[in-house]
Amino acid sequence: MTADTPTPDPQVPDPERLPGFSTRAIHAGSEADPATGAVVTPIYQVSTYKQDGVGGLRTGLGTGYEYSRSGNPTRSALEVQLTALEQGDAGYAFASGLAAEDTIIRALCRPGDHLVVPNDAYGGTYRLVHKVAGPWGVEHTPANLADPDAVRAAVRPGRTRLVWVETPTNPLLTIGDIAVLAEIAHDAGALLVVDNTFATPYLQTPLLLGADLVVHSTTKYAGGHSDVVGGAVVLRDGDDGRGSTLAERIGFHQNAMGAVPGPFDSWLVQRGLKTLAVRMERHSDNAEKVVEYLSRHPRVTTILYPGLASHPNHDVAARQMRRFGGMVSFRTRSAEDALQVCKGTEVFTLGESLGGVESLIEHPGRMTHASTAGSPLEVPDDLVRLSVGIEDAEDLIADLERALR
Numbered sequence: 001m002t003a004d005t006p007t008p009d010p011q012v013p014d015p016e017r018l019p020g021f022s023t024r025a026i027h028a029g030s031e032a033d034p035a036t037g038a039v040v041t042p043i044y045q046v047s048t049y050k051q052d053g054v055g056g057l058r059t060g061l062g063t064g065y066e067y068s069r070s071g072n073p074t075r076s077a078l079e080v081q082l083t084a085l086e087q088g089d090a091g092y093a094f095a096s097g098l099a100a101e102d103t104i105i106r107a108l109c110r111p112g113d114h115l116v117v118p119n120d121a122y123g124g125t126y127r128l129v130h131k132v133a134g135p136w137g138v139e140h141t142p143a144n145l146a147d148p149d150a151v152r153a154a155v156r157p158g159r160t161r162l163v164w165v166e167t168p169t170n171p172l173l174t175i176g177d178i179a180v181l182a183e184i185a186h187d188a189g190a191l192l193v194v195d196n197t198f199a200t201p202y203l204q205t206p207l208l209l210g211a212d213l214v215v216h217s218t219t220k221y222a223g224g225h226s227d228v229v230g231g232a233v234v235l236r237d238g239d240d241g242r243g244s245t246l247a248e249r250i251g252f253h254q255n256a257m258g259a260v261p262g263p264f265d266s267w268l269v270q271r272g273l274k275t276l277a278v279r280m281e282r283h284s285d286n287a288e289k290v291v292e293y294l295s296r297h298p299r300v301t302t303i304l305y306p307g308l309a310s311h312p313n314h315d316v317a318a319r320q321m322r323r324f325g326g327m328v329s330f331r332t333r334s335a336e337d338a339l340q341v342c343k344g345t346e347v348f349t350l351g352e353s354l355g356g357v358e359s360l361i362e363h364p365g366r367m368t369h370a371s372t373a374g375s376p377l378e379v380p381d382d383l384v385r386l387s388v389g390i391e392d393a394e395d396l397i398a399d400l401e402r403a404l405r
Helices: 021-027 073-086 097-108 123-136 148-154 178-187 246-257 263-273 276-294 314-320 335-344 393-403
Strands: 090-094 114-118 139-143 160-166 191-195 213-217 231-235 300-304 327-332 360-362 383-387
Touching: 021 073, 021 276, 073 090, 073 231, 073 263, 090 097, 090 246, 097 123, 097 160, 097 191, 097 213, 097 231, 097 246, 114 123, 123 139, 123 160, 139 148, 148 178, 160 178, 178 191, 231 246, 276 300, 276 327, 276 393, 327 335, 335 360, 335 383, 335 393
Parallel strands: 114 139, 114 160, 160 191, 191 213
Antiparallel strands: 090 231, 213 231, 300 327, 327 383, 360 383
């Protein structure tokens, strides 16, 4: 900058700048209600809408609604919010994360197509791919997503339709390089799907790194309070390779398959997303303190957390994530040790799911990932998974200390 160059005024906003994450989380899809001035989106608990004529949608306020499977104003507000947070072109809300995943597979795949999936994927995803999509005629190959060569080797040219990514994975917290995996998928004529449930759009934005679709279980961090079940797909629109756009294909199947959330569920997820940034900061703070404690404990043999410099994919995580999140897995000296720890906590609640304000502990091999038993995705039986909540970190550490005695 030379002496003749005017100094930018920091008080003058840049009109090209995208509003910050929390601003988008609070305001996208949540304009004040024009009828009442309410600053919170109403719960439109309605199944059908008055139309202006035979075959004509309602016009004016609430334009475009006819039947709440096809569209509901509360759900629309959530979809606008999700799209803004993931910085996509279109977003769709679903009744569960697996409903969202099933819709992607049904909308974009046909019998004879092939998927590449993580070799440590979530058990429910593996069950869907193996036992639902498999008999329908869609094949799959597990691959280590942290190894680009392994992913390239798993791709079947001309047949691979989707490269399916979790990063971090559930429950081994493996990190995949989204930009590299997008390049591999696109070179093969495939689409890259990223399950962003663990990271959330606050910690990483896969669409900006080359992903085509992002999927969420909004039951988890998006809702954040263990009181709702939901799912979402957000996408970068483009040619789906079969004569439609991705938005047209996913939107059509959302309506045709009908696995949509109700108005109250949509409202709960929208409310949860408004505090996502502050919750993820606290989840990350607490997880780092728990990891520091566990790293010194003699009964803990391995800690799986991408924030550790010793994590094999730490550099990739540091490059594509804002922070490292609230999920921690660790291995003990035996399966019996792992079960004892899971049964011995009091502040950590023994339970499936994750991402709520309360801390949860579970044994993946016998709980969330039991469906992978005997498969290439089977998880170690000495593994414990923590969803670190937003309680006082000192209480969480004391609880683990009691359980690990």
